[in-house]
Amino acid sequence: GNSVTQMEGPVTLSEEAFLTINCTYTATGYPSLFWYVQYPGEGLQLLLKATKADDKGSNKGFEATYRKETTSFHLEKGSVQVSDSAVYFCALKNPNTDKLIFGTGTRLQVFP
Amino acid sequence: DTAVSQTPKYLVTQMGNDKSIKCEQNLGHDTMYWYKQDSKKFLKIMFSYNNKELIINETVPNRFSPKSPDKAHLNLHINSLELGDSAVYFCASSQDGTRNNEQFFGPGTRLTVL
Numbered sequence: 001g002n003s004v005t006q007m008e009g010p011v012t013l014s015e016e017a018f019l020t021i022n023c024t025y026t027a028t029g030y031p032s033l034f035w036y037v038q039y040p041g042e043g044l045q046l047l048l049k050a051t052k053a054d055d056k057g058s059n060k061g062f063e064a065t066y067r068k069e070t071t072s073f074h075l076e077k078g079s080v081q082v083s084d085s086a087v088y089f090c091a092l093k094n095p096n097t098d099k100l101i102f103g104t105g106t107r108l109q110v111f112p
Numbered sequence: 113d114t115a116v117s118q119t120p121k122y123l124v125t126q127m128g129n130d131k132s133i134k135c136e137q138n139l140g141h142d143t144m145y146w147y148k149q150d151s152k153k154f155l156k157i158m159f160s161y162n163n164k165e166l167i168i169n170e171t172v173p174n175r176f177s178p179k180s181p182d183k184a185h186l187n188l189h190i191n192s193l194e195l196g197d198s199a200v201y202f203c204a205s206s207q208d209g210t211r212n213n214e215q216f217f218g219p220g221t222r223l224t225v226l
Contacts, residue, residue, distance in 0.1 A: 042219055043220050098160055098167055102154075105154070105155070
C-alpha cells in the first residue's frame with residue numbers, strides 16, 4: 001500500500017543553520033508529493049508540492065525535489081529562522097484516489 | 113476572510129455523550145474532508161465528500177457520522193464518545209479532489225473526552 005516515512009524529530013537547530021528533513025515514500029503509480037507545515041495551534045498549510053519526477057517544489061526558501069529513483073522528497077532550507085519552528089508533514093496523493101497520506105510529522109525547533 | 117472554519121475550537125465532554133463539530137468553507141470548493149490527528153501528531157483521513165456525496169469512508173467506527181447539508185458544509189457527529197476519541201479533528205477542502213489540488217485546512221477542533 002501507499003505510505004510515507006519521515007525522519008523522527010525533534011530536529012533542533014540554531015538560527016541560520018542548514019535544514020534537511022528526510023522523506024521517503026512507497027506508492028503504486030505516480031503520486032503527487034507535498035510538504036505541509038503546522039505552526040503551533042494552527043491547521044496545516046501547504047508549503048510546497050511536486051507532481052512528477054524531477055520536479056522541484058519551492059516556497060519561502062524551502063525546497064524539495066521529487067526523486068523517483070530513490071522514492072524520496074527531502075525538504076531543505078539553506079538558512080532557517082526561529083519563525084520556521086513548526087511541525088512539517090510529508091504527504092503523497094495517488095492519482096487513483098482522493099486521499100492524502102501523511103507521514104508522522106517532524107518537529108523543527110530553531111533557537112536564536 | 114476566505115477560509116475553512118471549524119466550531120468549536122475546543123470541546124471537553126464526558127464519555128458516552130454525543131457531540132458535533134461543524135465545518136464551513138467559503139472557498140467555493142466541491143470536496144471536503146475530515147482528518148483525525150492523534151496525540152503523536154499522526155494525521156489520518158476519515159471521510160471525504162464531493163458535492164454532498166460521500167467519496168471516502170475509511171475504517172472509522174460507525175459512531176462517527178459525517179453530514180453534508182450543502183457543499184460548503186461538512187459536519188461530524190460522534191455518538192457515545194470514548195476516551196480514544198480524544199484528538200484534534202481537522203476539516204479541509206479542495207477544489208475538486210484531483211491529484212494536483214491543494215487541500216486547505218481549518219484550524220482544528222481539540223476534542224477531550226473525560
